[in-house]
Amino acid sequence: MEIEVTVNGVAYRRDTEPRRLLVDFIRTELGLTGTHIGCDTTSCGACTVLFDGVPVKSCTMFAVQADGHELTTVEGLRRNGELSPVQAAFKEHHGLQCGFCTPGMMLVATALLSSNPDPTEEEVRWALSGNICRCTGYTNIVEAIRSAAATMHETAGVES
Amino acid sequence: MTTTHQPATPFEMGGIGHSVRRKEDDRFIQGAGRYLDDIQLPGMLHMAILRSPIAHGRILSIDTSEAEATDGVVAVVTGEMLAAHGLAWMPTLSGDTQAVLATDKVRYQGQEVAAVIATDPYVARDALSGIFVDYEELPAITSPQQALEPGAVLIRDEKEGQTDNVAYTWEAGDKAATDEAFAKADLVVTLDTHYPRSHPAPLETCGVVADVNPATGEATIYLTSQAPHAHRTLFAIVAGLPEEKIRVVSPDIGGGFGNKVPIYPGYVVATAASLLIGKPVKWVESRSENLISTGFARDFHMHGELALTADGRILGLRASILSDQGAFYADAQPTRFRAGLFHICTGSYDFGAAHVTAKGAFTNKAPGGVAYRCSFRVTEASYLIERLVQNAAYELGMDPAEFRLKNFIRPEQFPYLSPTGFVYDSGDYHTALRKAMEMIDYEGWRRRQQEPHPEGKLIGIGIASFTEVVGAGNSRTYDIAGLKMIDSAELRIHPTGKAILKLGVKSQGQGHETTFAQIVAEELGIPFEDVKVQEGDTDNTPYGLGTYASRSTPVAGAATAVVARQIREKARKLAAHLLEASPDDLEWEPGRFFVRGVPDKGVTIQEVAFAAYTNFPEGMEAGLEGVHYYDPPNMTYPFGSYIVVVEVDPEDGTWKVLDMVAVDDCGVRINPMIVEGQITGGLTEGFAKANMQWITFDENGNCIGSNFLDYLVPTAWEAPRFRLGETVTPSPHHPIGAKGVGESATVGSPAAYVNAVIDALWSKGVRNIDMPVLPHRVWGALNGVEVAP
Numbered sequence A: 001m002e003i004e005v006t007v008n009g010v011a012y013r014r015d016t017e018p019r020r021l022l023v024d025f026i027r028t029e030l031g032l033t034g035t036h037i038g039c040d041t042t043s044c045g046a047c048t049v050l051f052d053g054v055p056v057k058s059c060t061m062f063a064v065q066a067d068g069h070e071l072t073t074v075e076g077l078r079r080n081g082e083l084s085p086v087q088a089a090f091k092e093h094h095g096l097q098c099g100f101c102t103p104g105m106m107l108v109a110t111a112l113l114s115s116n117p118d119p120t121e122e123e124v125r126w127a128l129s130g131n132i133c134r135c136t137g138y139t140n141i142v143e144a145i146r147s148a149a150a151t152m153h154e155t156a157g158v159e160s
Numbered sequence B: 001m002t003t004t005h006q007p008a009t010p011f012e013m014g015g016i017g018h019s020v021r022r023k024e025d026d027r028f029i030q031g032a033g034r035y036l037d038d039i040q041l042p043g044m045l046h047m048a049i050l051r052s053p054i055a056h057g058r059i060l061s062i063d064t065s066e067a068e069a070t071d072g073v074v075a076v077v078t079g080e081m082l083a084a085h086g087l088a089w090m091p092t093l094s095g096d097t098q099a100v101l102a103t104d105k106v107r108y109q110g111q112e113v114a115a116v117i118a119t120d121p122y123v124a125r126d127a128l129s130g131i132f133v134d135y136e137e138l139p140a141i142t143s144p145q146q147a148l149e150p151g152a153v154l155i156r157d158e159k160e161g162q163t164d165n166v167a168y169t170w171e172a173g174d175k176a177a178t179d180e181a182f183a184k185a186d187l188v189v190t191l192d193t194h195y196p197r198s199h200p201a202p203l204e205t206c207g208v209v210a211d212v213n214p215a216t217g218e219a220t221i222y223l224t225s226q227a228p229h230a231h232r233t234l235f236a237i238v239a240g241l242p243e244e245k246i247r248v249v250s251p252d253i254g255g256g257f258g259n260k261v262p263i264y265p266g267y268v269v270a271t272a273a274s275l276l277i278g279k280p281v282k283w284v285e286s287r288s289e290n291l292i293s294t295g296f297a298r299d300f301h302m303h304g305e306l307a308l309t310a311d312g313r314i315l316g317l318r319a320s321i322l323s324d325q326g327a328f329y330a331d332a333q334p335t336r337f338r339a340g341l342f343h344i345c346t347g348s349y350d351f352g353a354a355h356v357t358a359k360g361a362f363t364n365k366a367p368g369g370v371a372y373r374c375s376f377r378v379t380e381a382s383y384l385i386e387r388l389v390q391n392a393a394y395e396l397g398m399d400p401a402e403f404r405l406k407n408f409i410r411p412e413q414f415p416y417l418s419p420t421g422f423v424y425d426s427g428d429y430h431t432a433l434r435k436a437m438e439m440i441d442y443e444g445w446r447r448r449q450q451e452p453h454p455e456g457k458l459i460g461i462g463i464a465s466f467t468e469v470v471g472a473g474n475s476r477t478y479d480i481a482g483l484k485m486i487d488s489a490e491l492r493i494h495p496t497g498k499a500i501l502k503l504g505v506k507s508q509g510q511g512h513e514t515t516f517a518q519i520v521a522e523e524l525g526i527p528f529e530d531v532k533v534q535e536g537d538t539d540n541t542p543y544g545l546g547t548y549a550s551r552s553t554p555v556a557g558a559a560t561a562v563v564a565r566q567i568r569e570k571a572r573k574l575a576a577h578l579l580e581a582s583p584d585d586l587e588w589e590p591g592r593f594f595v596r597g598v599p600d601k602g603v604t605i606q607e608v609a610f611a612a613y614t615n616f617p618e619g620m621e622a623g624l625e626g627v628h629y630y631d632p633p634n635m636t637y638p639f640g641s642y643i644v645v646v647e648v649d650p651e652d653g654t655w656k657v658l659d660m661v662a663v664d665d666c667g668v669r670i671n672p673m674i675v676e677g678q679i680t681g682g683l684t685e686g687f688a689k690a691n692m693q694w695i696t697f698d699e700n701g702n703c704i705g706s707n708f709l710d711y712l713v714p715t716a717w718e719a720p721r722f723r724l725g726e727t728v729t730p731s732p733h734h735p736i737g738a739k740g741v742g743e744s745a746t747v748g749s750p751a752a753y754v755n756a757v758i759d760a761l762w763s764k765g766v767r768n769i770d771m772p773v774l775p776h777r778v779w780g781a782l783n784g785v786e787v788a789p
């Protein structure tokens, strides 16, 4: 089946098998390997991408379902050649160790902050509850996201 | 001696003690890490593995014809085909043999039976349903107790001389002295507990891309490997390939925790397939495959006894363990120690006698016995003694903190020879515990515990004051499969003063690219940003045994410091030449030599590096580089005290963490931010094991816990918050005084959580609940009701 999908602002037209999972399409057919696979039960969130701005687990969708939609993967988080506030905060707050969960975590965080610019710790933790990290114990991930929120506030303040 | 460490270098230089941000993060936060599954090679084929649906059965026949006829299938591999090449069985890290693809019997659910190689991973998986295997089912043995019953079916009937299901027996310590101690005891406290089967479950599963060049026979094996050099050697031995023709490359690793120490059948099959077909073959296991077939951890049934005096002194310890090894004895641990380093189970306490016996049994479960974020069974050992000590204190009517303070090894006793033969390098246990008590307001919590709770909840306070033994070896005592447990570092300073450091260990998230660069920064004054750290490629790094058992900093970190110091000595001579002074007249400050008394007259390390290639004195070898193989004189002994306060709801048996403090002493901290990250992760994994994470089997040997819906791991929602503290007692024998920290919290914390729950329930008559401390178990214990496990 031929599908058209926009990923990180780039339009792709590809012929793909109807049963191909979106995550495999992204990784193999588009070569965007920052989206990871950590489970086979929709449990871990390593495969999280933004689907029209909403975080989805790309292991649990078919590529053909993305036809006509817009996706953002970790490769699309940079803005104007610079790290996004979420990316920068993950590094600054040591929010990653092996890095395998990190793309999914950052995409969930990015979506959260766009709908809730000043989340409480509870809200951050709840938003992350579909994503597993086996390394960090989450503390620094939560801190990174809250600090990214603060940075985004400040920058917004400066601009206005 | 507790000290504090003041960094000797400025922050930008990033020497020891600076929380500089991690160099590796830039690629990970941009999705530019290169993990195994990201590797695509031209013409690459994909492998899928057919696994046994039953726990125990004889293979009557395997029919692969339908699979072979499937479009896109290139080959179907069976055990018989491997047997023709002598590859149906392979050695384990513990000197046993393990089936690569089953030929005679299947011995656990999930065991590898056949493999399909196809042009597409979907096709490979589809074709598995075109393989038909006839089994004659045999009774499944699902516990070590059952395995040892007379008349139990023999699991390892292929093994010459094996007449029962015993995998090993082992003992340590002094039985006579221990019997004597117990004869003198006023009180003996016992505990029987099961440390349940668990799985490290790093977020990235295991996998391989085997690329054997058909023209040259050279094999490049990309592997999710915590020990690439050891794996290359074992590949050479198993497959009979010349070692120089094998290159193992361990790319970015998405967490290891011990799971990526063994060699798994899938690696061997993919390599054999690539060799036979002449094309690269990729195999990446699914999460279910990971959980049912690769390295499990723990599964120790433990019995412990403490001999005590009426006034609260420990006289001796007896421990016996029965371990569930699964179908093959595949523990990844030093050859001489059949039960790992479990005999560190005398813990942080000073007493004269201990005797430990261990027996392992084969069962119809997956093999492994890996040290899950643990130094070879230290976790089980620490759990047993810390649980025992708490129960002993209560039986004596003492506060468990007071009991510990009374029995701790005292600071002046180090180096301390333990009754099971370890020489603890350094420690100050009293200070760590007192600090933790102060941080959490121990006395305050004890008072609050006595007050009636408005909702009837029960408060519990649990302590664990663990001592680990990490950083194997020395080479005299420690080897794995004959390979001595050394590690190495190769350091070259380029003409422009930038450096490359090559190591035999392999990071899986621990931050080696930053931490080890910081050691070079400390020793040579080259900014850590200017030091590239390279690991994982056996063709481009010096030999080493790998990263597990918290050994990277104790061994490879030491090698790094030593080689950097050797280079500094050569640099001194070069500086002397440049300054026209005698080497003895030069002083060193981070990054610079200068003439004593004339601080202005000096040269930087960068200038010296340039001279090493452009202006070296006659008779001196050019270049500025070195390699050092470090053989540690002793292990290191990190320790700490953790205190956790929980609230138990007697209505439904749930419990939650109200507060937790963790005071760790891992010696000198190279990068405090990274150290704290390791501790936080470990505390969370300890919580996971105490609260939810385990793998069980039904009576037919079906694995319960084969995916993340059944094998529960904590998310941000369940994970507790922690407060961290530190003391610093340097290791006296380590060049920079560091001890290793990656596993302390997984080792130490489970007992603290369980002790807290038992503390809450002690007055209700509850003496033990095994992990995971699930609500129904708590409820059953409180109500005196037998509940299903």
Ligand code: FES
Pocket (backbone or CB within 6 Å): A036, A037, A038, A039, A040, A041, A042, A043, A044, A045, A046, A047, A048, A057, A058, A059, A060
């Ligand atoms: S891979 Fe998609 S949720 Fe785990």
Ligand code: FES
Pocket (backbone or CB within 6 Å): A095, A096, A097, A098, A099, A100, A101, A102, A132, A133, A134, A135, A136, B203, B254, B255, B509
């Ligand atoms: S950083 Fe390793 S899984 Fe999250």
